[in-house]
Amino acid sequence: MMTNLKLQKLLYYAQGFNLALFNQPLFLEEIKAWQYGPVVEEVYRTYKEYLRGPLPEPEDFNPEVMTLEERELIDEVYSVFGKYTGTILVNLTHQEKPWMDTELNQTITHELMSDYFKSQIIKD
Template identity: 50%
Template sequence: MKGDNDQKKGMISCYDVAKYFLAQVDEDAGDLISNLKLQKLLYYAQGFHLALYDEPLFPELIEAWTHGPVVPELYYYYKKYGVGAIPCPKDVDFSIYDERTKSLLDEVYSVFGQFSAWKLRNMTHEEEPWKLAAQTSGQISHQSMKEYFKTQIDCEEAV
């Protein structure tokens, strides 16, 4: 079947991850996700997925930009919203996310979704993957994310 070869088994795209996060927003509670915040949530999701499962959550590259990690393809897709809130997508297909992925994305959203875009930006600036990439190629490698986020998991488990 053609579709099975287009993406690695079970791999979703950055757009799928973005839609999942955007669908979690509780606008009545005053939640909103801007492009800046969305980029940081994808970075954390990718990092923890690499650390836990030794494989990327989505195939698109993450780069170190001035305001932290960015998936360029996704940034340009949502750029039209400027610094404002991105509306909840109407076409989220929750059947494409397996239980492991849902669990990870829910955890990332519950931990990091509570912070403002600028707080997340500042947090990523203190982290090795962004600092390393900002000084070198500009691309945040899967290897640097995996190594860094493994230390974060180890820290949480030690508590």
């Protein structure tokens, strides 16, 4: 089940790995370090009304606007992290340098995410 909480963490992982692998952001919105982990505030507000419930499928989603590399990266992030609940993903992100090194409610920088995710790719 896709919840707002889970979506936020998947966006963070997709952005982080895209920065690490391709040296560019997957999307332009900032990721903030909120109490429950990384959050794309604009996306959070879009789905806020669903609370902890399942999110609807977006009506206007068109995967063709993304490159093949972007779609493959998103698919890989989902295959690795999509099996976890939002709560487990919160716990994972709370142990990671980008969230830990960013003050609450501040932007997690692309540089911090890129450096961290590059180290994870090399490690794995």
